[in-house]
Amino acid sequence: MRPFAVAASRVRFEEKQIFEALDRRGVRSTHIDPRSFWDGAIERKGAAPRDDYAAVLDREIAQTRGLYLARLLEAAGVRVLNSARASETCADKIRSTLALRAHGLPLPRTAAALTPDAARAAARELGFPLVVKAITGSWGRMVSLVQNPDALDAILEHREAMPSPQQRVVYLQELVDKPGRDIRVVVVGGRPLGAIYRVSPSFRTNAARGAETMPCPLSPELARLAACAAAAVDADVAGVDLVEDREGRLLVLEVNHVVEFRGFAAAHGDRIDVAGAIADHLVAPADAEVRT
Amino acid sequence: MPTCPECDGAVVVAADVRLSEIVECAECKSELEVVAKDPLVLALAPEVEEDWGE
Numbered sequence: 425m426r427p428f429a430v431a432a433s434r435v436r437f438e439e440k441q442i443f444e445a446l447d448r449r450g451v452r453s454t455h456i457d458p459r460s461f462w463d464g465a466i467e468r469k470g471a472a473p474r475d476d477y478a479a480v481l482d483r484e485i486a487q488t489r490g491l492y493l494a495r496l497l498e499a500a501g502v503r504v505l506n507s508a509r510a511s512e513t514c515a516d517k518i519r520s521t522l523a524l525r526a527h528g529l530p531l532p533r534t535a536a537a538l539t540p541d542a543a544r545a546a547a548r549e550l551g552f553p554l555v556v557k558a559i560t561g562s563w564g565r566m567v568s569l570v571q572n573p574d575a576l577d578a579i580l581e582h583r584e585a586m587p588s589p590q591q592r593v594v595y596l597q598e599l600v601d602k603p604g605r606d607i608r609v610v611v612v613g614g615r616p617l618g619a620i621y622r623v624s625p626s627f628r629t630n631a632a633r634g635a636e637t638m639p640c641p642l643s644p645e646l647a648r649l650a651a652c653a654a655a656a657v658d659a660d661v662a663g664v665d666l667v668e669d670r671e672g673r674l675l676v677l678e679v680n681h682v683v684e685f686r687g688f689a690a691a692h693g694d695r696i697d698v699a700g701a702i703a704d705h706l707v708a709p710a711d712a713e714v715r716t
Numbered sequence: 717m718p719t720c721p722e723c724d725g726a727v728v729v730a731a732d733v734r735l736s737e738i739v740e741c742a743e744c745k746s747e748l749e750v751v752a753k754d755p756l757v758l759a760l761a762p763e764v765e766e767d768w769g770e
Contacts, residue, residue, distance in 0.1 A: 433736060488767045561766070682769070
């Protein structure tokens with residue numbers, strides 16, 4: 425009976441909850457620390473599939489490591505949640521926006537510019553104020569509210585001075601006039617579990633930046649959009665962020681593939697068991713094999 | 717009781733602590749990582765990197 429593995433270099437509230445949920449279900453589990461992971465069969469065509477894990481839940485906090493971990497394990501025949509494909513899409517704002525658009529989801533007006541100069545032209549088209557985001561990154565980092573062309577110039581000059589070519593690709597988005605909050609929906613296995621408001625006086629309403637969380641009713645439209653967004657990026661486990669505009673219309677902002685749910689748990693208490701749903705979804709296809 | 721590698725203060729750690737779990741030193745507020753369990757060893761937790769997130 426092979427164990428299910430949770431891969432995480434940092435065991436936080438969420439990973440502990442998932443381990444405990446697996447324990448409660450009588451499922452054997454183990455921990456992979458991606459910092460010590462290596463695969464020696466990468467060059468061997470026809471190498472025997474790995475048989476050490478029934479499946480792996482990729483909870484790696486470092487997105488680059490998490491992506492390559494998923495790629496290596498999948499190439500070795502291991503089922504990984506979320507898949508490398510989902511991680512790759514979600515970790516890149518341009519890729520994920522294209523995937524969401526391809527599925528017809530409502531999005532804020534957005535532009536992607538391949539140089540800072542092109543970003544100036546894109547901003548003139550979008551209008552001010554707008555939001556500039558790094559194409560990779562999370563927790564609201566490198567997300568700037570830009571009120572006018574002078575502020576944009578300052579940000580773009582910093583971008584031009586950065587060593588990574590990725591930082592010179594610019595993602596621009598209209599500033600949605602939201603009611604001081606955004607919405608996070610947790611979706612597992614295509615099923616929206618529930619929603620929270622993330623409330624903050626800042627335009628960045630990330631829980632990681634200290635936003636207060638409170639329960640949000642999961643309306644049929646919210647559930648439909650969240651499930652569709654998770655499917656658009658192929659994420660089995662997803663934190664879908666949405667925002668309401670001035671008319672109350674819901675717009676999808678992004679999908680997070682290593683969803684943090686401490687703020688969700690603070691809002692909903694034990695009424696919604698996110699860790700349990702993740703554990704059930706991880707175990708489901710091989711359930712009979714692993715009961716101890 | 718394990719001690720904080722930063723300030724040498726005593727750190728209270730739950731009995732069911734896991735490897736790679738992050739605990740905080742009550743005295744200096746450093747984030748510490750559990751790098752061994754038997755015996756319990758704490759090290760300064762890694763700094764947040766550019767690609768960390770959800």
